[in-house]
Amino acid sequence: MKAGSNRIEAVVTDVVAVNELVKRFHFERPDGGILPTFSGGAHIVVEMRDDGRTRLNPYSLMSSPLDTRDYTISVRRDDVGRGGSLFMHSRVKPGQSMVISNPVNLFSLDLRAKKHLMIAGGIGITPFVAQTSQLAGEGGNFELHYSCRSDALATYADVLKQRHGRRIHVYRDDHDEKLDLPRLLAGQPLGTHLYVCGPAGMITWVRNTAAAAGWPAETVHYEHFAAPQPGKPFDVTLAVSGIGIRVGEHESLLEAIEAAGLDPPYLCRGGVCGQCETNVISSDGKFLHNDHWLSEEEHRSGCKIMPCVSRFEGKSLVLER
Amino acid sequence: MGINFKKETFRDDYSFKNSPEQVRRFPFPFHEDGYMYSVNIEPHVGGRTGTVFEHLFDVDEHYVSEMQDRAMVLAEDPLRCQSLPHMTLAGWDTLELLMTEKAKSYPEHFSLTRDGDKWHWINRPLGIDDHFTFGDTSTLPYGPLEYITRQSQGDFAVLDQRDNNLWMDAGIVTTQADWSLDFDIGMNFFEWHAPVPLAHELGIFTRALKFLMAMQQGQPARRLNWTMTINPRLDTSPENFHKWGTDRATVTPENVGQKVHLRVEVQMFFRLPRSNALLFPIRCYLIKMDELVSSAKWGRRFHRVLRDLPDELAEYKGLVRYRPTVVEWLSKRDDGKPTSSGYGPD
Ligand code: HEM
Ligand code: FES
Numbered sequence: 025m026k027a028g029s030n031r032i033e034a035v036v037t038d039v040v041a042v043n044e045l046v047k048r049f050h051f052e053r054p055d056g057g058i059l060p061t062f063s064g065g066a067h068i069v070v071e072m073r074d075d076g077r078t079r080l081n082p083y084s085l086m087s088s089p090l091d092t093r094d095y096t097i098s099v100r101r102d103d104v105g106r107g108g109s110l111f112m113h114s115r116v117k118p119g120q121s122m123v124i125s126n127p128v129n130l131f132s133l134d135l136r137a138k139k140h141l142m143i144a145g146g147i148g149i150t151p152f153v154a155q156t157s158q159l160a161g162e163g164g165n166f167e168l169h170y171s172c173r174s175d176a177l178a179t180y181a182d183v184l185k186q187r188h189g190r191r192i193h194v195y196r197d198d199h200d201e202k203l204d205l206p207r208l209l210a211g212q213p214l215g216t217h218l219y220v221c222g223p224a225g226m227i228t229w230v231r232n233t234a235a236a237a238g239w240p241a242e243t244v245h246y247e248h249f250a251a252p253q254p255g256k257p258f259d260v261t262l263a264v265s266g267i268g269i270r271v272g273e274h275e276s277l278l279e280a281i282e283a284a285g286l287d288p289p290y291l292c293r294g295g296v297c298g299q300c301e302t303n304v305i306s307s308d309g310k311f312l313h314n315d316h317w318l319s320e321e322e323h324r325s326g327c328k329i330m331p332c333v334s335r336f337e338g339k340s341l342v343l344e345r
Numbered sequence: 346m347g348i349n350f351k352k353e354t355f356r357d358d359y360s361f362k363n364s365p366e367q368v369r370r371f372p373f374p375f376h377e378d379g380y381m382y383s384v385n386i387e388p389h390v391g392g393r394t395g396t397v398f399e400h401l402f403d404v405d406e407h408y409v410s411e412m413q414d415r416a417m418v419l420a421e422d423p424l425r426c427q428s429l430p431h432m433t434l435a436g437w438d439t440l441e442l443l444m445t446e447k448a449k450s451y452p453e454h455f456s457l458t459r460d461g462d463k464w465h466w467i468n469r470p471l472g473i474d475d476h477f478t479f480g481d482t483s484t485l486p487y488g489p490l491e492y493i494t495r496q497s498q499g500d501f502a503v504l505d506q507r508d509n510n511l512w513m514d515a516g517i518v519t520t521q522a523d524w525s526l527d528f529d530i531g532m533n534f535f536e537w538h539a540p541v542p543l544a545h546e547l548g549i550f551t552r553a554l555k556f557l558m559a560m561q562q563g564q565p566a567r568r569l570n571w572t573m574t575i576n577p578r579l580d581t582s583p584e585n586f587h588k589w590g591t592d593r594a595t596v597t598p599e600n601v602g603q604k605v606h607l608r609v610e611v612q613m614f615f616r617l618p619r620s621n622a623l624l625f626p627i628r629c630y631l632i633k634m635d636e637l638v639s640s641a642k643w644g645r646r647f648h649r650v651l652r653d654l655p656d657e658l659a660e661y662k663g664l665v666r667y668r669p670t671v672v673e674w675l676s677k678r679d680d681g682k683p684t685s686s687g688y689g690p691d
Pocket of ligand 2: 289290291292293294295296297298299300301315317330331332333
């Protein structure tokens with residue numbers, strides 16, 4: 025059975041430039057009806073039709089789970105990526121019809137927590153905007169620590185401070201402000217859960233620091249969508265369907281499989297959920313694994329690949345699809 | 346067209362029986378002449394009229410009497426409904442799902458009016474008309490899960506999802522096939538399935554868990570499970586084993602038709618939106634052997650399934666004692682003709 029295929033017709037009702045890198049997009053149903061309820065931390069997949077090809081990118085919902093008349097996402101422009109964010113920034117305008125997915129949550133709050141301690145970096149702030157709204161509505165205990173480059177790029181810091189006051193702490197690189205993580209972790213009450221969303225390096229740093237301080241793994245939650253990376257084109261044989269495909273420079277392997285008319289399973293399209301895991305039948309070349317799902321051992325074995333984010337360079341690759 | 350709610354009992358004089366229409370819509374669980382465990386999960390989509398799958402939550406002629414039976418079980422044993430503190434939000438999710446679906450599917454029996462968080466719920470068959478504030482437990486006579494499941498047929502387990510597993514952290518269980526919420530509360534997917542034979546070795550549970558963890562809202566799924574029950578008793582719980590266990594020894598060739606029931610569970614899986622928990626409704630349908638064999642195909646097929654059932658499964662399901670008597674009775678109603686594939690009566 026295929027997950028992620030539930031599509032919602034939506035209209036872009038507003039596009040707001042938040043700062044020089046980030047734009048916010050508002051979606052509503054064409055008839056103005058309410059959208060499905062979701063929980064803080066959920067993302068949607070946005071379908072982008074770009075001159076005959078379709079890109080599907082996941083973005084965290086940042087609107088309040090308590091009000092689903094519209095959904096909002098924020099997209100940071102990535103000038104060297106595969107063009108999904110550039111498409112959103114340059115081609116998506118108010119009034120446009122788009123297709124989005126039902127919300128999926130791979131970064132949900134642990135509601136047993138006595139306290140929720142949140143660490144955000146850069147555009148990783150977006151799931152926390154929704155989670156803090158949800159928790160504030162329930163009278164939950166939370167605290168957010170947010171690192172950004174400068175005041176100008178402190179996306180939503182002002183909104184969050186206005187909503188949640190002293191629960192929000194901001195650290196600006198250009199002011200040499202730095203989060204003292206070991207100290208922060210040491211001062212937490214028993215039953216605190218830690219959440220981190222941001223660049224890969226930050227997630228590793230937070231997880232390692234927490235592990236070193238003795239935090240049990242099940243109290244540390246992280247979300248990191250690996251954006252699919254562009255790369256050299258490569259050829260793949262899909263053994264089950266008996267076809268050969270070419271994966272273009274700005275296309276993911278998953279997208280190329282879909283473009284060939286197949287309907288493979290997926291959920292996150294960011295290398296974290298495990299749904300798209302595919303067996304390798306044979307290969308002659310080098311895997312470029314970009315996922316967070318397979319173990320290092322599995323990466324080395326060359327027996328599995330996550331087509332939503334990973335690529336290949338070499339002579340031949342045959343997949344069980 | 347309204348439902349003709351019957352007045353009947355699932356204990357003492359056991360007056361439960363199915364109308365001919367209800368027999369025809371019975372969810373017969375065998376698509377072929379044999380049975381083994383499998384990852385039998387399919388999308389739970391409504392629409393097929395004349396079946397129990399027409400609506401996401403089926404309400405049938407036994408509704409009012411089943412709810413009275415549930416109230417009696419709860420009065421004797423309040424631990425049949427439990428919810429750990431972090432599951433209250435999932436309780437509200439459950440209440441919203443059940444109220445909106447019931448009002449949509451059966452507008453003549455249920456209505457829901459929402460004005461922001463001020464909700465007005467009318468349940469005509471049970472004579473309930475309540476105003477409450479969504480999210481505020483103090484405005485309801487019970488917690489949200491108990492309130493709405495006292496008005497919904499079938500048991501409900503509510504699973505919290507964390508640490509790559511599902512945890513049975515809330516539920517209401519009064520119509521179960523010999524398992525206990527009070528025993529299973531707080532357990533994870535592998536722990537509560539530990540007593541099941543063969544399925545672990547077949548890799549069914551690891552694959553099923555992977556699927557369930559990835560389930561999304563708006564795309565519910567379902568599977569069927571079955572067992573047998575002597576006398577139409579809903580509450581075949583370990584807690585009350587002393588009241589029903591001995592019934593298994595009372596089956597004779599003369600009373601099979603009326604006393605022996607096939608018990609089918611339509612089990613559903615819903616991702617809940619606010620809490621990200623998983624709701625697992627287990628809806629139980631009972632049918633007497635006399636009613637079952639009114640479809641020649643069902644009679645033939647159930648004979649073959651029961652006759653050839655692996656011993657481990659018969660043992661686990663508690664059928665060993667009366668299986669020969671029932672197989673013998675069914676064999677007289679099986680002319681050996683081939684059966685068509687699929688579930689429906691011919
Ligand atoms: C998350 C939802 C589920 C819950 C809460 C649940 C709960 C249970 C419980 C309480 C039992 C009785 C165990 C005992 O003897 O004490 C059981 C039995 C069983 N479960 Fe599940 N289950 C779930 C999902 C599944 C799924 C997805 C499958 C397989 C695809 C499955 C397969 C089985 C089987 C084969 C049995 C034995 C049933 C029999 O022979 O009567 N379960 N389950
Ligand atoms: S779709 Fe989630 S890991 Fe590939």
